[in-house]
Amino acid sequence: MSNRSKRLAIFRFCAPYAKRVFGCEEELYFCPICGNGFPEEAALTGKVLTLEDVPPRKIGGKGLLLTCRKCNSDAGRKIDYHFKSQIELQSLGTILTGQSKEQETSADFILDGVRYPVSVEKTKEAIAIRLKANDPKKIDLLKDHMTALSKNSGWDGKEFKIEKTVKFDLRLLKLAFLKSGFLLVTAMLGYRYAFDKRLLIVREQLLHPDLDTLATCFWIEPGKEQPFPKRRIILVTDPLSLFLVTYDMGAVILPSHSSPIGLYEIMRRNWEKGQSINFTGTVYRWPERAVMALDKRFQG
Structure with a gap:
């Protein structure tokens, strides 16, 4: 399937849900990051709505959603390229140590x-x-x-x-993982998740990566004795309701649709740096296409 066909397929799948969620008179696709709505023509040309690999294809991602050209280019310029830097450094390391x-x-x-x-x-x-x-x-x-x-x-x-010399900022790399995690869960659950008030702080951080809104309280390292499953979405129910989106080198914490308001502030107050925390929850695979499960549940 061509990228044009993929963009149109995603638009036509997601726009009817957006119409019901936002009460639009016409079918629009809303960029999950900035929240701006766009007509089908924007997906048709690819000049305004672009196919987003979530996460980047080199670490197992696929074209799951559309984001607007501005959010895509701003993120690419400010945070996404740190994925490339990390991959290049890892490649050299694994080659020289004979692990690749x-x-x-x-x-x-x-x-x-x-x-x-x-x-x-x-x-x-x-x-x-x-x-x-x-x-x-x-x-x-x-x-x-x-x-x-x-x-x-x-x-x-x-x-x-x-x-090997690369331009690399660990905080911005973690923001790139946060962005991918947010879009993965959005592809799984839909607009009702992405635009829940609990996610506003996440979207604001992604829109303004130069501001240290969240610091890195959303990032956790895998435990050595009990490592979590990699490349998964975990709906955690205890000790707090939240999502863990796991990668090969760590995981990001995202509010769930039933998290307490101010999840990150609660974590800052109660969880210490380096503290070992046991999570209880349900493990899901990364979605291979947009599912919008929460939007489906409330349709009609």
Whole structure:
């Protein structure tokens, strides 16, 4: 299915629910983040409503929902690219430690204080480091240097480094996970969830990532002794009603449709940093398409 067909399918599935939830006279699709409504033409062209991979495709996501062009581009510019930075760093780490399957990433090879751009590739047989052919002078310099080292047994005890530099902010990476978690649960439950007053603070944080509205109180690390299931949505009933959306490296906490008002403030007051907390709840798979289950329940 083309992206155009996917956008139209999502619009036509979600817009009737939006009409009932918001009492619209016409069928509109509402961006779950900013709350603005758009007609079908916006999904048809893709210039105003864009297909959103939730979470990014590289960590298991699919095109579940539409977001408006402004929210999509603002998030991409400010927070989503941290996913890419994290993936690139993880790729290099798993290649160099021999934990990865066949894959390739870029890095810098540093020898005697000189940086050389290289590709680092894990093959079935070995780890290959190849100089990128975008600077002929550096290529010749490295060849001459390595030849001289080989002739003089200079490689004995010789040290070199492989480094990768990316623009990376851990708080903004966690916000990127929060955004994906919010959209995953929205795809599962629908507009009645996304625009519940309990979620207003989440949407405000996503709209203004430069403001430290939530700090990182929504983020939890997996327990070593009792790790939670990865890539799942957990509807927690105890000690508080909330959602956990789990990833490979942690989880985000989101209000549920029955959470107490001011969930994050309650957590700040009662849960200490580093505290071990046991959760009781029901585990669901990440949705593979928009389901809008809560909107379906109240239709008619």
